Amino acid sequence: MVQGKQTKCLDHLRPGDTLVVYKLDRLARSQKQLIEIADRLREEDVELVSISEQLDTRTAIGKAMFGMIGVMAELERNMIRERTAAGLAAARARGRRGGRPKMNPEKIRYALSLYDAREMTISEITTETGVSKSLLYKELNKRNLKQATE
Incomplete structure (x- = not known):
């Protein structure tokens, strides 16, 4: 979940506020975290403006663009999950086991x-x-x- 300075910032927002950030990567460390923050902002009726990406969720196009970013992030997470599962299955097929070796x-x-x-x-x-x-x-x-x- 969201931690640190982001939490302090988000905790001070009220419905109707607009959160302005220079760049989205300054708001969140990962796509997953960005989606969590976006969901929180939406639930709390707070808009988001990113200066570098020229994203403004106060407009219909901005909302659509942010939705597309969320969709792409979800796609990326799903692809990573699939690749990880395939890699683990291939390793098991070769007789390898995952995890750290047990210490004596x-x-x-x-x-x-x-x-x-x-x-x-x-x-x-x-x-x-x-x-x-x-x-x-x-x-x-x-x-x-x-x-x-x-």
Whole structure:
């Protein structure tokens, strides 16, 4: 969903307002997000004007053009979904499995014990054990949550 500065801006809009942006890519990071914002603006009776794209939803042509942008974005999402599904099916047919490889639980326990010993830095622990920094922190957080609930 929409986050950050966009949320602050959108939260201040009232029915009948017009949101003016220099360029649509300054309003949203992705086509999906742009569609979500457009839906929100429509629901809240707020118009949109983009200076660079010369798009103005206060006019019939502007509304139609913005609708076309939405249709093209949906088409792009569907094509990506289809290509992804086809790629995964082809990989499975070749005997490949998706996802990250599972980390050896012994390596994780060893990394945690090195962390608890406080004799090595995180970088040294990851180099020594092969456990990534993100996985080490994830396991530490899991352990801390478990201890907090006990």
